[in-house]
Amino acid sequence: MPLSIEKIRQELGIDTRLCVFEISGNVLKVSDEKIMDKLLNRLKQGGSKLKVKLLPDETCGEFRFGVCNVGTASVFKEPSMRSEQVTQAILGETFDTLEIFNDDWVRIRLHFDGYIGWIYRGQVVLMKQEEFSKYSDKVKVQFEKNFGFVREKPNAESTPVRDVVVCSALNVLKAGNNWFMVELPDGKVGWMRKNEVRRFRAIDKRNVNDIIQTAKRFLGVSYLWGGKTPKGFDCSGFVQTVFRINGVRLPRDADMQWGVGDDLGMDFSKFKKGDLLFFSSDGERVTHVGIYLGKDKKVIHSSGFVKINSLDRKSVDYSERLERTFIGAKRVLI
Known part of the structure; x- marks a missing residue:
């Protein structure tokens, strides 16, 4: 990206994880209508000949919404399986459709946290406005266990129809003795145990x-x-999912989470369990996050795997790296 365009991005405070802002040929693609006036004025002042295209574009047609149709789908930085996975979508998770590439890839904006990326079209169902509204308005059940299956029949030995992870929400059609009949995003029907879900x-x-x-x-x-699922967590995906299960909406990445809540500084005597502890590998950028456990300077976090460490040198769980890189805490629960 030319330096002048990068400078404009910085001036407008655009986070490309939450807003498309990229050049394709002589076209600048953006996905936030609220910045259009300022952007066009800034480009005019700079004498730029770039054309600006507001997403979603014509490649989407009327299919402006979508729902994840598999247990866990990777969301990539670029429209390629070889690209970096930036986050995930889970079964029943909804999104805006921004762009379709080569008929195989869809650029999406997740409704839960606004995160943007590319998802494989074979793992989602795209919908028009009316269809999506009907889907969204139906009563849903949310899966409560770490992972499991939607089954073909109300029987634990029945053939799996789809795998499912915690927080996945599906339309409920009717209740049996110990099972709910649910509707998958593609219209297929399956069954989930009542003791594994809640309304x-x-x-x-x-x-x-x-x-x-x-x-x-x-x-x-x-x-x-x-x-961001029990199949595998990065540090911020772990924190986001833990709080999501308990009805608290947090941003996706650690540096975004650093931007919410009340600042508590670095004094552990002021911290309470449930506070978020933040770390920086270079002393500038927030690169790691965990959840404070309330005593002995212990934190639960995902690093290698989900584990408990301590910033107290006397503890058997002591981590020198965490103590050295600790930069402060935030309280998101009141």
Whole structure:
């Protein structure tokens, strides 16, 4: 990207994880209508001949929305399986459609956290406005266990129809004795155990003890860059999912999470369990995050795998690296 365009991006405060801002030929693609006036004025002032295209574009047609149709789908930085995985979408997760490339790849903006990336079209269902509204308005159940299956029949030995991870939400069609009949995004029907799901609803009261217990249930889960499920977590995906299960919406990446909540500084005497601890490998950028456990300077985090470490040199769980790179804490629970 030419320096002048990069300078404009910085001036407008555009985060390319949340807003498309890229040059393709002589066209500048953007996905945030709110910045258009300022952007066009800035380009005019600079004498730029770039054309600006606001996404979604004509490649989407009327299919402006979509739903993830598999247990866990990778969301990539570029439209290629060889590209970096930046995050994931889970079964039933919804998004805006921004662009379609070669009929195989869809650039999406996830509704939960606004994250943007490319997803393989074979793993999603694209919908028109009316179809998406009908889908969204139906009563849903949310999966509560770490992972499991939607089955063909209300029987634990029945053939799996789809795998499913925690927080996945599907339309419920009817209830049997111990099972719910659910509708998958592509219209297929399956069954989920009643004791593995709950009716999808907002959580009114956030309990910090629930946050800690939720975090501990993922101990031992492997680290995965861009991962946000029990199949593999990166550090911020772990934190985001733990809080999501408990009805708290957090941004996707560690530096974004650093930007929310109340600043607590670095004094552990001021911290409470459930606070977020942040770390920086270079002393400038936030590169890691974990959840404070409330005593002995212990933190649960995903590094190699989900584990508990301490910043207390007397602890058997002591991590010199965490103590050395610690930069402060934030409180997101009140």
